[in-house]
Amino acid sequence: MVELDIKHKRGSEPLDPLAIPKIACGAMADLKPYPAHAQHNTDLGFPAELIDNWKEVAIAKIGELAKKNRAFKVYLDICVKCGACTDKCHYFLGTGDPKNMPVARQDLLRSVYRRYFTFAGKYFPWLVGAKDLTKEILDEWYTYFHQCSQCRRCSVFCPYGIDTAEISMAAREVLNSVGMGQKYCNEIIAKAEKIGNNLGLNPKALRATLEDLEEDLEDETGQKVRLPLDEKGADILLITPSADFFAEPHIDGLLGYAKVFHQAGASWTISSYASEAANFGMFIGSYENMRELSLRIRKAALDLGVKRIIFGECGHAWRVAYSFLNTLAGPFDFLDQNYPIPQHIIEYTHDLIQKGELKFDKSKNDEFRVTFHDSCNVARGSGMGGIKGGQFTLPREVLKACCNHYFDMDRDTIKESTLCCAGGGGLLTDELMDLRIKGASPRMKALRQVSNENGVTHMAAICAICKTQFSKIMPKYDYEMDDVLSVHQLVSNAIILDEPEQNDTKNEDSVEK
């Protein structure tokens, strides 16, 4: 195992977040997530445990995926081993394990694909690095395809645009098809499909939580800022990660959305049926499960009769929503076509700021010197505001509108080159903590840099996974667990709410259109 590099403290010499580590062969070979229980697998339609004819089924599945998904086949065929990706993965940078180099990770699957699906691999496997599929290889897949957070940083630097995330998702799909599912993802997907969210929060508990938070909001603001649930006829349906109802600092972000809606005079609601933005179906490459979770959102929108859908702060949810929702669960022709379908809460708040409809007392955030962590799935899998790079500029403009002290981290570690928090892609589980801590080291070094240079104290994020991951691992890097913030938490701190009598006369159409 490589040593965790935590010696860089406040005020030390310049750091290089992207410094290439010494190679440490096999450093992470023993770390893998808990296997799914039989019930977790069968709930999703996968075999309960490893099937007897796993070899035939796995090979057939690779063939099926290569036929169905042209990108996947091209990615497997096209790599020229140029090496551009080798030092781009945060898990490689943090662990030194060469199998965490993206090309090596891809080759775990590529070598088997070559053996069974290419001419050279069939007849001269020793010439082209083609390998027979064995149980040892399947086990190695289980280990190293669960050390990829599907963040796609490597794909930005690949001259051919090979997307390791696609290969990693496919590998997990093959593993699931033979009964080698991962507990964390499969248990959660089954729960979301049954109860409506990853947490397992039932409608009664959700209502009690929201009522409790409404009390807090009234104590804080003196106003009846609402968190409506299942209100038919509301204009806006908010789809947000269930962590926003449970964890810190996520809840503070939820209170921020509520204050923005309140100030805009918006009619909105949360749904207890579709009380989850996250879609772990993507993490395991399962179109069917991704679709089932997306269809819940469609049903909730139809049942409640809303005109718009807005997504809360959740990274991969926004990738699924922005890129795939219409294909998975569309057409959304029953929604108001004058607004983006779907819309991100950052777009909504940003729009109101642009129109001068939100006022802030920025001094309320003066205790924070803030930077922004671009979440990978937002940065590399989506857009915002209908403008190029909007997913980078809009969150920063929202932060600058409510904070006096904002600073970016090193340019090579943000925006399209952002470093993953190291908890994404279904890896936010305790048994992978060693990987999560080490994989976060490049991001933590970039944060330390901007702390040293600009006195940055806090990092804001717009993803539930990032927020939980950082609150857990930042103490290992000499920060406090609450040094990670929700963007709408900062909005919440600084927003100035009109007095109630003025508010009553507002209506959303006059402020938004």
Added chain:
Amino acid sequence: MAYDVNGTAVEHDEEGYITNLSDWSKELADIISKAEEIEMTDEHWAVVNFLREYYDEYQIAPAVRVLVKSIKKSLGPDIGNNKYMYELFPYGPAKQACKIAGLPKPTGCV
């Protein structure tokens, strides 16, 4: 995988959460807390008891904020605050305290 409670085996999962919630007892909570290297005090018990009552009502653990608010009401602000909850349960009041209270592990992005 099982805890030994006075000669009776109580099954648990890979992470130490008990499989059948009805198997819970105060003796078991003591055993789990020892495995977690936690010395149970009255304050720990106040948290565990609140979690169990809440679970009884809602079939899920409360948000940390709801827990803190309730402890603040019953034991005052010195104990009912986030920081103190983490001093009591260093791996987090949500997961570690739930394990000792015999509740399922909170899942998702938490």
